[in-house]
Structures are given as structure tokens and as C-alpha cells.
Amino acid sequence: MLTYLAQEPLPVPETTAIEPPPVGAVWPILIILAAACAGVLVEAFLPKHQRWSTQVVLTLLAIVGAGAALAGYIVDAPEAGELAMYGTLAVDGPALFLWGTLLALSVGAVLLIADRSVEPGGAFVATAAIRPGTVQDRAQVQSTGMQTEVFPLTLFALGGMMIFCAANDLLTMFIALEVLSLPLYLMCGLARRRRLLSQEAAVKYFLLGAFASAFFLYGIALLYGYSGSVRLADIGAAAAGTDRSDTLLFAGLGLLVVGLLFKASVGPFHTWTPDVYQGAPTPVTAFMAACTKVAAFGGILRVLQVAFESTSWEWRGVLWGIAIISMVVGAVLGLTQTDVKRMLAYSSVAHAGFLLIGAIALTEKGLSSTLFYLLTYAFTTLAAFGVVSLVRGPDGEATHLSQWAGLAKRSPLVAGVFTFLLLAMAGVPLTSGFVGKFVVFEAALSDGMAPLVVIALVASAVAAFFYLRVIVLMYFSAPAEDGPTVTVPGAFTTAAITLGVIVTLLLGVAPAFALDWAAGGAFAIR
């Protein structure tokens, strides 16, 4: 579909014209998107009381089905990867790894979204369109209904993410970016409690996200002007051997990367992160923090390695600086936070910095270590937000840190699980966080980035302090008089948290198998 964009002098890649579209590779995406469309129809045609159960079953079945299709494909997938959908998707090793990660994560996220035991009726508002503060709004506080559109929205976002990390050309990537972003903007505004904060988060995310998309699109335009193609491999080839002016190339790269770094909440493009993480319903925050990060870094890895590897000398210094800023901003500002969700947001900014270190080590190890780190971080953060949703006061979640004082006395299990997850984020050995940090730093060091590794280690130590602060609060402080209660979670939330904790532990103790998966193949450069 994009062939008309290619300029005359460049030969049209053969794959686009001759090969029939190999569908096998893209079944997972088709299943997810089809289920999303079916979910919209469910909303339109089923009576209200049947929608929740239908949607939950449909969504989970879709994800499991997509996972099965993926597994079936992987069994005899070509080693070097293949192009699908007329060359717009590159289904290669990293793409398959990221798809698997995204599907596994979204099972956890959907379980959190579907939970109705922690908050009666679920974390989502009954009618999002009602303006906060009005009479109708006060009336709907009592209702236990929920806006079940959140399920198809999740599936659309998931489908967008999957396309995003397999996109073989920039226009497909842009469309995928929008497909994943638009549902997320909406989902942020659906919180049952603190409606104003939630809507503020949605608007903020939307406005800033729109800017980032515009940057991204403008970057595509400049790169097209430079190379005459939007295909990543063509841009790479054009940049490698040409005497054309580099101005267009680097201006385009800069704008493109800004868009990508925004989605990945890498500092200094992170400013939306704390507000949106805080305002969005916690299950949606979990979904965003885990899956968006995976997809965005999947895109960053692909763009940098496929299209810009040959010019790495010119831009790597800039991304060094950005990685440092992100780590320092995340670690230092995280120290000053008093809200758990904001603290986790800044932690995600710091982790984005660590991930970026792996992403700019343009080696096989850099790729596989970043993929592994994504896997570990996403599951840990998913479970962490799951735990956050359990600690509640009279008016919803008790996210202020002072309310967490002495939690270990009331609920040793929840405090223990959260401590484990925080230690994993701090990178303490025997957790997945440590192995992730280890492989990323090892890759960076062997690619000659020793100073960056040292800075990253210092940033890890600073960040460890704010994780530790929460542990201190939970274990060593006296509980507040009117402190929050810990809700006994239903099966869904329990399953989601257990999934995250088990993966965190397993990848910390026996990471060998996942490291092999992550090292399963390079990007298909075609």
C-alpha cells in the first residue's frame, strides 16, 4: 500500500509485488483486532447486565487465542524473520519476543481491569460522559455499573502496540502509534473515583501525545525527503552510502525520536508521566506502564538498529545525554514524591533511562538485553500497580505514602509482596530486576560505554533510596490511626499480582531460558 510513496530512482522492493501476503505470521494481530471489533458490537447489541461477563470472556479468549496462534507460528517460524502484509510488518525474532511479552502482560492487565472485588463495580466509572461535580455525577457514585467499552479499547491499544513493534516502515509505525494511543487517552479518563483528576490526566496525555505524534509525523516527512522512502531499511541504506546533506536526516531523526521517547516516557520527555499515572485508573496505569513501555522501546530499538545504525556516531552522544537525564530525573525527583503512583511513575522514568542505555548499545547483546529488561520491568511494574490498587481508604485508593505507614502490621502478605517488587525495581539480586540491569549494563560496557554504566549504577543507588523509604514506612513506622484498609483481592487481581511476582522471581533465579528467547534473532533488515 505504500509503494506509491517510493520515488522513481529507488527500485520497488520485490516482496511488495510478488509474494502473496503470508497471513500466518500476523494471526495474533488479526485475532486481537477482530476481537476488539467484536467487543464494540457487544457494546452495541447486548443488554447492559450481560456486557461485563461477555467482554471479559471475549477479551481473555482473544488474548489466549492470539498467544496460541503466536506459539503455533513460532514453532516453525523462519529464523531470519519474514515480511508480512505487503512488507509493512517485519515479523522477526524481536517482534515475536515483544508480541509474546505484550500478550502475556495484557493477560495480567485485563485481569486487573476486569476486577470488581476490590472496588464494587470495578475501577471504572459507569458513564464517563457525565461532567464531574454535577448532580448526575454524584448520583452515579452509587451505581455499580462500569463503562465496559474499556475492554475493546484495551484490545485496540494492544493491537496497535503489536503492530508498532513490528512495523517495517514509518507510516505503518505512525498509524500503529495512533491506534495504540487513542484508546489509552480515553481509558485514562475513566476512573470511578477522583473524576476530575482522571479527566485532567486524559486531557494532558492527549494534548501532549498529540504534540508528540506531530513531531513523529514531521520527522517521517523529513526522512522521506531525505531518502525517498518511509521504509526503515531503505532509510538505513540511504544513510549508509550517500553524499546527500545530512541536515534532513538528522532533523528527521531528531523529531522522530522525540515522538518515540515521549511514548516511552524517557526524561526529559516524561513530564506527562506522573500526572497521567496518578490520574488514570490504576489498572489502566498498570497497562500503560507495562505494555506501552514495551511497545515504545520495541519501536525505538527497531528504528535505531534498522534505520540509523550506520549513522550512530553522529547521534549516539545525544542519546547518551538523554539517558543520563532520564536516569537522574527519575531517581532524584522520585525521592521527593509523596504519592505511591507518582513515585512509581518517576521510577519508570529512571528505568526508561536504563533501557535506553541498552537500546543505544547497537549490538546483538544490546538488543537482547534490552528486550529482557523490558520483560522483567513490565511484569514487576504490573504487579506493583496491582498491589497499589489494594490499599484503600474511605475515598478510594490510599496512594499518599503517609497512609502506607505500618502496613506490614495490618497486612504482612501485601507488604511482603510489595517489598519484593520494590527490591526488584531497585535491582537487588535474586530478582528479575537485577538480572535485567546486569545484562543491560554488561552489553553497554562491552560496547564501550563504561562512564554511562557508572552513572547508571549511581542512579540505581539513588533510586534504591526511595524504594527503601516505602519499605521503611511499611515495616518500621507505626500505623496511622485512620490508616487505609487492605482489600482482600478477588481471584482476578490475585492472579494478576501472582503472575507478576512469579515472573519477577523466576527471571531472578533462573533467567537462562528467557535470555535465550530474547537472544532469539536480530531485526530483519529488508
Place this chain on the structure above:
Amino acid sequence: MTSTADSWVLWALLAVPLVGAAVTVALRGNDKTAKLAALAFSVVELVLAGVAWSLYDPAGERLQLGTTLDWIPAFGVHIAWGVDGIALVMIAVIALLVPIVIGAGWADRLPEGRTKGGFFALILLEQALTVGVFAATDVFLFYVLFEIMLIPMYFLIGSYGGANRQYAAVKFFLYSFLGGLIMLASVIAAYSLASDTLGQGTFLWEELVPVVSAAPLTTQIWIFFGFFIAFAVKAPLVPVHTWLPDATAEAPMGVAVLLVGILDKVGTFGFLRFLLPMTPDASKELSWLVLLLAAVGVIYGSLLAAGQSDMKRFVAYVSIAHFGFIALGIFAFSTQSLTGSVTYMVNHSIATGMLILVLGMVIFRGGSARIADYGGMAKLTPVLAGMLLIAGLSSMSLPGTNSFISEFLVLIGSFPNAPVHTIIATVGMVLAALYVLWLYQRIMQGPLRGDAIVGAAGGPGAVVAPEVGARKAIADLSGREKLVLAPLVLLVVALGIFPKPVLDTVEPSVAATMCEAGLVDPVQSDEEQAQC
């Protein structure tokens, strides 16, 4: 997988405290059974340590009782255990101290809501992890345990400590964790070197040593600093010692024993096992720095110990001075001084461990850690006073006590290579007499005085008749307390007169360390050198 016939001992040494911790925590509902279970497991561990000692052949291979299993094959990470004489004596010290600490903590008052079972379970867990640290022969595994062992200690200080325990626990954790992360950079660098040189990365100590020690000096210096900072924090050397007085002051007494007696030794053990063999050139190049820090530490620790008004902080500064001696011996690079340092590690654990426990008994009676709250206590508690005197004399290395031989070896062995530092450190010996005897005099001698002894009514410095003190029910040592201190007294005297078993066990390992580091004794004959 490779292993030797006797490798089960190390596995058992690791497993017994772990199982003990699990059992103890399961029994925490009943204080009494939990305490007995913890004690039983720690005694089994002590017996196992004895078995390990008997199976170890000082003249045998460099690392014995070993096992090597693959853990993460992609990165050449192994679960590898094995001990040399140095690690073995440290494991024996751990096995000895834990039952004593459990016995000493038998009747301690814990903060509200905490159980004895939880407390002892954490101690056993800490024991398992420290045994692992000393037994690990894979650098990655060592690093993992080095960091993990902070966590039970963090909870031991933070949950069971004194009034300012949160601050102390966090400070302890952050110092050690930061040091550990810096070490991680060096661990990764060593691994990368191995990847480049051998074509395949490995973390096995035996394979890493030849690779890293052959690296150019600048590379070695970077790797040296990573390890050195972590170990210096742990040991602790001045100026990264500031966490120790806080942690010791806030920790429960038994935990302070483990902290000073065992955890800190991981630092000096790391000097011997990792720094010298892996970065021999850098160690020689930078020995001036370590020697300087060591000499400063001896004087600084001694002076501050003399100036402390709090008994627990006093012990912390005494330890800082002693770690100065140990570092001096290690970086003076002679067989005598290294042997001295290794035996110092053992004897310091015994002497300082006893000192902490005795002071703990004093504090238990008076309810205050301030030295000024006491006076003339020997009249009420003559046996306790005697114990404090023995512990104190051992701490100041009086001839006839265990510490004398090690301090003597350190000083005599260090003189040829580092005469100035040795002379400065010798001043520390004189200062030791000052701070120990002055402490004893203030607490035990003279008329009864101080808030803790005569009660607030008397006021500080008030002189009262003995029966007033008796009314405050300050009793002498109980049978249990005597039983707890007896083995330590025995060792202080026995190792003072007959240190041969320890010396024989560590000397071949020390000689091997010297060889690996390419060090030559200043007084060694050519013939001896040829054996290397």
C-alpha cells in the same frame, strides 16, 4: 557439574540454617519452642563446621569441598562453592558465634509486636547467607549473596533495634548497596575481559583470576576501585565507616555481634580473595592508599573510641581501629602480615564479639548505654566485671590473649614493607590500653554512682552505699549468661596460648594468595620463592 566427595559439607552448612530459619519462623507463635529450635539448628551448624574443619586438608588444593553447577549458562554463571583455609576459619567463626548470639538474646526484650521466632529466624537466615558469601567461588554468586545478605540485616536492625533504628537501618543499607553497585561495575568489567580473552564469558573465580590479573594496569586499577570501594565500605575503612557506629548503636546486641564479627569481615575477606589475586598490579600500585587509610583508621578509631560516651558506639570505633590493623597487614604484603591479618579477623570476632555481649549484659542491667550512667558496678557484679576485663584485655591485645599473636604478626610482618605506617599503628596499641582500661575504670570501679546504678534520685555522680544498688536489683551473671560467655573466654585464653590450629589452617592459603598476587616476602629466601 563437578564436585568432590566431601562437598556435601558445604551444602549442609548452607542448608541447615536455612531450614532452621524456616522452622523457627513457623514456630514463632510459641517463643519457647522457637528459641529451642533456633538454638538446636545453630548447634548442628557448629558441629557441621567442625566436620568441615576436619575434612579440610591445609596442604591440599587451593579450594576444597567444592561443587560447581551451571546456573545461567548463557553468562557463564555458576553455583560454585569451595573454601580455602581463610574462608573455612571464617565459616567456623560464624558457626561459633550464632549459637552464642542466640543464647545471649534468649531473654532480650524485643520491641512491641515482634516475636523471638522472627528474630532468630532472621539471624539464621543471615547465617546461611554469610556462609554462602564466604563459600562462593563464582564471582557473580558472591556478588548476589553480598547484596542479599544486606536484607535480613536491614530488617534485624530496622525491626528489632533501638530508638533511632530506621535511620540506622537505611543508612546501613544504602552505604552497602551503593558500594555493592560500584562493585557490580567491576564484576561486569571482569566478565567482559574474560569474554574477550577466553572467547566465552565466565564468572568462575579460578578462571577469572588469570584473565584479570593479566590485564593492563589501567584496567586493573578501574576494577580494583570497584571492588575496593565495596569492601572498604563493608570492612569499614575510614572515611566510609560512618554507617557502622549508627548501625552498631541501634542494633540489638546479638545483631551487633554478627554485624561487627561476621558481616564486616566479608570486606577484608574480599581484599584477600578478590583484590589481591585478581588485580595484583593495581594492588601494588595503590597499596600506599590503603596503607594510609589503614593507619589513619587505627589512630582515628582509637581516639574516637576513647571519646565516646555511648558503649555501643565505643565498640564500633574500637572495631574501626582494628580493621585498620587488618587492612594494614593485608596491604603490607608479607606472609607474616597476611597471616596476622587473617588470624586477626578470627580473633577480632571473638574478642569484640565478647566485648559487645558483655557490654550488652551491662546495658541490660542498667537500662542505659551511656557510660556516664555507670560507676563502681564491680561491687555489685564481680563476675560481670571480670568478663568485661577479659574482653577488654583481649581487645587491647594483651600478651596471653588471643589477639596478641595476630596483632604482633601484623606489626612485625608489616614493618619491612611499610615501616612508617607500622610505627603509626603501634601508637594505636598504646591508645587501645587507654580506651579499654578507661572504659573499665569508669563503669566498674570507684564508688557506686550514675543514674543506671543508683537511680535518678541520686543524680549523676552521686555516691551511695552498696545496698542502694542492691535494691535496684542489679544482679551478677546468671547461669545462662555464664554459659554464653564461657566458650569465648575459653577461646580467648586457648588461642592466646596455642594459636597453632588456626595458623596451620590459614598459612597455606595465605601463601597461595601471595603467589597468586605475585608477591614476594621481603625476608623470603630464594628457595622458598621457588616453591611458588
